[in-house]
Amino acid sequence: MNKFFRLLWLMWRARRGPRLAPTDVSRVPFRVLPNDLDLQNHMNNGVYLSIMDLGRMDLMVRSGVWRELSARGYYPVVVSSTITYRRSLDPWQSYVLESRIIGIDEVAGYMEQRFVRDGEICARGVIKARFLKKSGGIVPVPELLELFGLDPADHPLPEWIEQWSAHAALPPRREPAPSVWQ
Numbered sequence: 001m002n003k004f005f006r007l008l009w010l011m012w013r014a015r016r017g018p019r020l021a022p023t024d025v026s027r028v029p030f031r032v033l034p035n036d037l038d039l040q041n042h043m044n045n046g047v048y049l050s051i052m053d054l055g056r057m058d059l060m061v062r063s064g065v066w067r068e069l070s071a072r073g074y075y076p077v078v079v080s081s082t083i084t085y086r087r088s089l090d091p092w093q094s095y096v097l098e099s100r101i102i103g104i105d106e107v108a109g110y111m112e113q114r115f116v117r118d119g120e121i122c123a124r125g126v127i128k129a130r131f132l133k134k135s136g137g138i139v140p141v142p143e144l145l146e147l148f149g150l151d152p153a154d155h156p157l158p159e160w161i162e163q164w165s166a167h168a169a170l171p172p173r174r175e176p177a178p179s180v181w182q
Contacts, residue, residue, distance in 0.1 A: 002035045003050055010054045014061035022148045023155075026059035026099040032089045042088035049081065052113045052125050055099035065148055073134040079108055080168040083125035093117060102126070103157035104150065106141055110161050128165055 010028065020026060030051060038044040056076065060066040069075065089095055095117040103110045108128045115123040131139040145152060157165075 002033060006030075006051075006054060007057075010058055011061065014058045017058075017062055019064065020059060020062040022059070022063040022065060022150060023101060024059075024063070026055055026062060026097075028055055028058050028097045028099075029094060030097060031094045032091055034091060036089075037091060040088075042090050045083075045085075048083055048085075048115065048123055048125065051097055051115075052081075052083075052099070052127065055097040055113050056111060056127075056129075059099050063148075068147055069131065074131045074139050075134065076129050076131050078127050078129050080128040080165060081125060082164065082168070083123055085123045087117070087120065087122040089115065089117065089122055095122065101150075101155060103161055104141065104145070104152045104155045105157050105162070105165075107138075108141070108165075109144070110157065110165075126161065126164070128168075 013028075032043050036043045036047045057066070060069065060076075095115050098114045098116055100112055101109060102112045108130050111127050111129065113125045113127070114121050131144055133139055141152075144150075
């Protein structure tokens with residue numbers, strides 16, 4: 001239930017918050033709630049990923065692109081993600097989630113998201129995302145670039161992201177999975 005209420009709060013806040021460009025950094029304040037905790041009494045690893053969804057939503061709503069995406073029947077999906085943790089977030093601590101676009105290639109967009117407490121990065125996640133059509137298929141990147149008002153030349157993909165994306169990719173769907181772990 002916590003996710004639902006956070007989503008409602010975020011949508012209310014984002015619709016009334018200052019406008020952002022899609023290339024701006026979204027900053028959303030949060031607090032570690034009791035149902036965010038794992039057995040070690042700090043924020044559960046999976047909660048970070050759920051909070052990251054909210055940060056991306058904040059950027060899309062505040063930049064105005066969410067309305068247009070919805071009107072066209074487009075929705076975002078995460079293709080790959082990675083996260084690195086430095087410090088735990090403990091019960092009731094406040095933190096800020098920062099989200100920004102870090103690059104675009106011919107098939108996806110990439111975002112960096114940072115959990116910041118007292119000026120220190122506690123965790124950093126990177127996601128690769130695409131947009132799908134409710135009617136079926138993938139939204140072409142050139143169409144998204146136009147919708148978002150982005151020039152891919154202004155958002156070159158960092159080399160390490162390109163390498164990470166290639167290494168994180170699954171084999172083609174029709175290729176049989178290896179029968180033995182290698």
